[in-house]
Amino acid sequence: MVYEFRTYTVRLGVLADVLERFGAGYDTRKDIHPLAAFWHTEIGPMNQIIQVWPWDDMAHRERVRGEVNKLSTWPPGLGDAVTHQNVELFNAMPFADKMQPGNPGPIYEMRTDQYKPGKVRGLRGEWEKIISGAGKDLPIQAVMHTDMGALNKVVHIWAYESLVERSDILAGADAAKIWSTEAIQDAGGPAPDMQFAKIMRASAFSPMQ
Numbered sequence: 001m002v003y004e005f006r007t008y009t010v011r012l013g014v015l016a017d018v019l020e021r022f023g024a025g026y027d028t029r030k031d032i033h034p035l036a037a038f039w040h041t042e043i044g045p046m047n048q049i050i051q052v053w054p055w056d057d058m059a060h061r062e063r064v065r066g067e068v069n070k071l072s073t074w075p076p077g078l079g080d081a082v083t084h085q086n087v088e089l090f091n092a093m094p095f096a097d098k099m100q101p102g103n104p105g106p107i108y109e110m111r112t113d114q115y116k117p118g119k120v121r122g123l124r125g126e127w128e129k130i131i132s133g134a135g136k137d138l139p140i141q142a143v144m145h146t147d148m149g150a151l152n153k154v155v156h157i158w159a160y161e162s163l164v165e166r167s168d169i170l171a172g173a174d175a176a177k178i179w180s181t182e183a184i185q186d187a188g189g190p191a192p193d194m195q196f197a198k199i200m201r202a203s204a205f206s207p208m209q
Contacts, residue, residue, distance in 0.1 A: 001092045003036060003099065003144060004061065005155075006051040009084040015040060015047055018081050022049070023205040025076035032071075033064040036099045038206040039108055044198025050110075054099065088149030093124060096131045096143040096156075101207035104141060104159035107166065108200045108208075113154045113192035120145050120152050122190070134178045139169065141208075154192075159208075163199070 010018050019040060026035070037052040055061040068074055092099070115123075127143050141157040160166040173179035202209045 001094070001097055001099075002055040002057060002061070002147065003090045003092060003142070004051075004053040004055060005086075005088045005090065006053070007086045007088075008049050008051075008082045009045070010047050010049065010078075010081050011083055012047060014081045015049075018049060018078060019203050021076040021078060022051075023203070025074045026205050028071060029068060029074040032067050034101075035207055037108075037208040038203045039200035040203055042107075042199050042201050044196075048198075049203070050200060052099070086149070088153075089147045090144035090155060091147050092142055092144045093127055095128050096140055098141045099157070099208065103209045104139060105161070106202040106209050107160040107162060108141075108202065109158040109160070109166065110198050110200060111156050111158065112196040113156075114194040114196075115152045115154065115190060115192050117152055119190045120154060123154060130179070134176070135173070138173060138179055 008018075022038070026038075033053070035052060036054040037050075039050045039052075041048040041050075053061075055064075098104070123145070131138075131140065131143070139159045141159050143154065143156045145155075146153040158166075160169065170179070
């Protein structure tokens with residue numbers, strides 16, 4: 001599965017209005033092809049919305065975009081509300097792909113690991129060891145790597161009922177040596193050059209809540 005992450009940064013004070021506009025527009029857009037998720041940030045880079053669109057392949061993406069372009073209601077009119085846009089395409093690792101409609105959240109954490117060129121290719125085996133082993137019960141919704149956009153990135157999405165649950169799960173996983181910030185290295189993989197994280201909340205119309 002290919003996932004398209006469209007991240008928009010909006011002006012201070014307009015986030016609620018932007019979410020309302022997207023929600024209204026999505027009512028007409030979803031019958032053509034639904035979202036995987038729609039989130040907005042609460043900790044980390046503020047005033048961001050993250051649209052996640054699932055595609056079977058690039059031909060599927062182009063076909064749907066052709067249909068959507070006929071709509072007068074999508075994309076919603078945002079005027080000058082958006083100050084920055086970023087689009088990235090990710091290939092999901094199939095053994096760690098739970099990006100389906102449901103209620104695993106409503107709090108989501110996006111962790112990004114940035115690697116040196118050539119290092120991402122060998123990470124799949126290490127992630128599979130973690131996900132299929134003691135880490136199979138961790139609330140990881142997806143592990144994916146960039147295909148277009150800023151390359152050499154691995155993103156993993158975690159879901160929690162609350163920030164308290166996040167702290168409890170991560171502390172328990174670290175104590176049991178199921179997961180830590182060094183988990184990939186422990187499994188034999190390379191260390192990332194940089195790591196980033198942001199905490200997001202599912203927007204009202206997101207299929208993943």
